[in-house]
Amino acid sequence: MNTTLKTLSIAAALASSLGLAGCAANTGSGNSAPLGHGSSSPMASMAPSANVDHNQADVMFAQMMIPHHAQAVEISDIILAKPDMPAEVTALATKIKAAQAPEIRQMTGWLTGWNVPTMMSGHSGHGMEGMVDDAGIDKLKSAMGAEAARLFLEQMTGHHEGAIDMAQQEISAGKFPDAVRLGHDIVDAQQAEISQMKQLLATL
DSSP states (O other): OOHHHHHHHHHHHHHHHHHHHHHTTOOOOOOOOOSSSSOSOTTTTSOOOTTSOOOHHHHHHHHHHHHHHHHHHHHHHHHHTSTTOOHHHHHHHHHHHHHHHHHHHHHHHHHHHTTSOSSOTTOOSTTOTTOOOHHHHHHHHHOOHHHHHHHHHHHHHHHHHHHHHHHHHHHHHOOOHHHHHHHHHHHHHHHHHHHHHHHHHTTO
């Protein structure tokens, strides 16, 4: 299974499992704040009605960011499974996973509410900037120690840069308020994490 197909499968599994876990916890507060990056309401804005005002840019943003986020979770899981990682690297991977996994569920909820597919059929990865290819994933899996930490930081930096580009496109062209707000949150959070990762790379 190539990286794109595997990532799509991971995204679907994450969205499904998070959705099931979230059903029992939903308080029905109606708060529609974005998830993950500082939101206090992780269950909010899961499934807007089909007639909520949105456009094709919102749809593309969610459909592309779901597998993009799923790969970030996958990469984080790889590094978290390795022994003897620097504490700062482990903490960062944990933070990224904790932020992006709920956002996958949020975006899946939007697409479901809009009655559009949550995955782009036949999507080959074109346009998903910053995605790590099969060789890069395999290299990260086999690396150990400082080399694994360095690879993680380099790969995640490029991955974040791609997500920021996609989020900025949503900010410029999107219409659905929660999606535009999530775009701003992604830009703010991931720019800060890029700065942190560059600092960590300098210490390795």
